[in-house]
Amino acid sequence: MQESKLLTEHYNKPDFTSLAGYKKYGGYQVLAKALKMEPKAIIEEVKNSGLRGRGGAGFPTGTKWSFLPNNGEPRYLLCNADEGEPGTFKDRLMMERAPHQLIEGMVISAFAVGSKKSYIYVRGEYDHSIAVLRGALKEAYDAGFLGKNILGSGFDHDMDVYQGAGAYICGEETGMISSLEGLKGQPKLKPPFPAIQGYLRKPTIVNNVETLAAVKYIIRDGAAAYRKYGTEKSAGTKLFSVSGNVVKPGNYEIPLGTPLKDVIFDLCGGLKPGRTLKAVIPGGSSAPVLTAEESMKATMDYECLAQMGSMLGSGAIIVIDDSNSMVDLLDVIMHFYHHESCGQCTPCREGTGWLAKIVHRIRSGAAEPKDIDLVEKVSKQMMGKTICALSDAAAMPAISFVTKFRSEFEAHMQKTRSAVGGSAHA
């Protein structure tokens, strides 16, 4: 099968990062078109396109935009580029290969929602992305695509890049807002929601890099053309970051609704010789894991994965073959969430640590079967009980690992590790 390159069409062209190169491939022409439209018409177009948030939650973008109150307060547009979900690396590619594509999409979006100031909040470790973005911002300002009276439309817009400090939780929209405000990166209580009171307690829209970039193409080709990709409820194309035990890992842009089987065995060149598929994490480390059998039936869209009890998330497909131990993997994942919990809400602060300790003990062979049940019990009590979804993000993989691969966990009780493979260290 082939990729459907809509956003990534020109990513292989080295000059696409510069303004000159970007303009060569039609850059900023959509902005000119958009600035002549009514902002409401843009929002309507985005609504009709069926675009859903590409950061993980999959909330309809146009609907989110229409939550903004008409109270005359300044509005902010924040681009969430704090790509922290383990397994995800698509936003980085988008920022490094096509910074102007993001800027153009953001100015169009800002015009639609009536925002005069936007920030791109970039993950702390992405030094190169930040350098590329900063260079592109300067070019865009110099060329009049940012600043006062953009392209003579009378619309003013300023944009800044903000470097995060490397915290996973700052990818959660209110955590990101706290961080941008100069506070400790901790999610805020909702209500009030960011659309009502966000950055500096003003109405704020937070969208993912890919979402904002996609807006450009929806305005360029129209909602109907965008809807030609994907399924009824999952319209458009999406970038998937494939990692793990495949021959050709990497970023792939495909229409939503593509069978996972095709992604793994066709696009990514399948598994290494002699290996068999054990499991797939379809949407980043917080998505519940699918067994090999399930993943052969899965299609990569919001509704199919939700129906299978997992989620599309940020589109990070982690392929696991029989050379890995699920116990080792869960140990690593639990260590991650324990490390990244902000510590605000008690169930998450204490639960992530507790889970990490139990799973580590299981891995080291010092556990009893009842500890497997305890992982499940603790996880269930962490779900839906906290301010943000980090607690759920830790609980969901834990529950799915111990229920779907219980025998591997049980094997660790009997200390017959050879039966499941994986590293012997713990």
Next chain:
Amino acid sequence: MPRITINGKTVEVKEGSTIIQAFKESGQDICHYCWHPGLSVAGVCRLCMVQIEGMPRLQIACNTEVKDGMVVNNTSDTVKETVRWGLDFHLINHPLDCPICDQAGECGLQDQYMKFGSYDPEMAEKKVKKHKVVDLGPTVVLDSERCILCSRCVRFTDEVSKTHELGIFNRGDRSEIGTVEGKPLDNKYSLNTVDICPVGALTSKDFRFRQRVWYLKEGDTICSGCSTGCNVKVHFNEEGVWRVKPVYNKEVNGHWMCDEGRDTYKHVNLKVRMQAAQVGQSGAWQLIEPAEALRQVGPKIRDLAKTGKSDKISLLITGQYTNEEYESLFKMAKELKISKAYHWFNKAKDKDNFDGILLRGDRNPNTHGLLDAAKAHGIQLGSLEQFSSGASGAEMAIVAGPEDFAHFPELESILKAAAGAKLLVWLSSGVPNGLSEVSCETFAIPTKTYIEKMGSFTNHAGLKQCFKVATTIVPQALNLSEICELIQGRELNWALRPKAVGGAKANYAIAEQGAL
């Protein structure tokens, strides 16, 4: 006003109330740590979970506004299970060192576990190690392991004292309360953080390790530290009073009190008190029963009055007594035709200072009451300077002195000035420095402190607040009313006198029947 149903009971609450407020108002139990009525909502302990009809997930009651017709419960099995686990999450890394913890007996974790928990813990891992005995500042010590990170103390320093000393450092289960180097927890309200700490993480340097709280009794009174008149309770046992804590009063002090007010227990305890009347003069003192001393000095005062020499008696009064005591004093003055009365206004130049929160420059509980009573009796109060300059050579000076010496730096010089009279009647709860050197004939009489009497103080705003006897430390001490009675030759009902030190029960009879 919205009407909502809580656990089957319909209640009407104020528009804009949260569900937790509705629970509290309707007197129903709800488990919580981080919510505090005097602070903003943090929503982090996740214990006040309730089930709201029509909502798929449990919601926290502290951040959910009531809507008319809401049906809420916290008694369903799902809620109970969630709260039980919520408590367990709080306790898995808590050291459970109750036997050596100061908070034991008044601990949120203990209380809520007994009410909502009662489970067998399944935690089998090693607990997280954190800092112990962290010196946060001059008043407060932190034990991070006991801390449940409810953030109440952080919010207090941000929102109430506005001093911003505290913060939560690090993340996840490594989070700890702390201060920035060079900026310790040092403000006039710091000890409120100890009160609102639901566990034994923050402890008061002044109180820690001194008493087990379950051995303490408590009595309500009004703080005597300044003219704000914070509502407080004092905690005491047979050995004396150990601490003062605020009691909520929306009109006066809200939930808080200042650190200085908490020191007002220090002048009531036995070792700083005058325990018997000291009669005589320099080199020839005798300790006698206060009542006996008054029986001796009473006729002398009455004789002066009878012989028309009342104008040779000067009366000096501090703002530390109750309205009822001033009433007796001025009545006596009228009866004995004493017209020269002076107001001992300590720190008078600071009297209008106010820190914007609670503490006022007038460090007397009842200056307002004194001025009101004097006015009602048509008595013109002279100034302290007028008293000092006129005292020398007078026949007699009667000084209704202070009980809390800490705010009377001029005490010794006033005592010296008053001793210029031929006869001095000195009333105070403690023994002032320099008393033994006084060379005129002196009757020093011990008075009761604010925790030992009933009556009322009128605060800076003119609000009259009544209080009962909290306990008795020096049973032989007398209040001004009793002293006036004895001076005028009338006996007290001795059967009603407090007999033992401490023990609120014994004193309640006095309070109810009226010692005044």
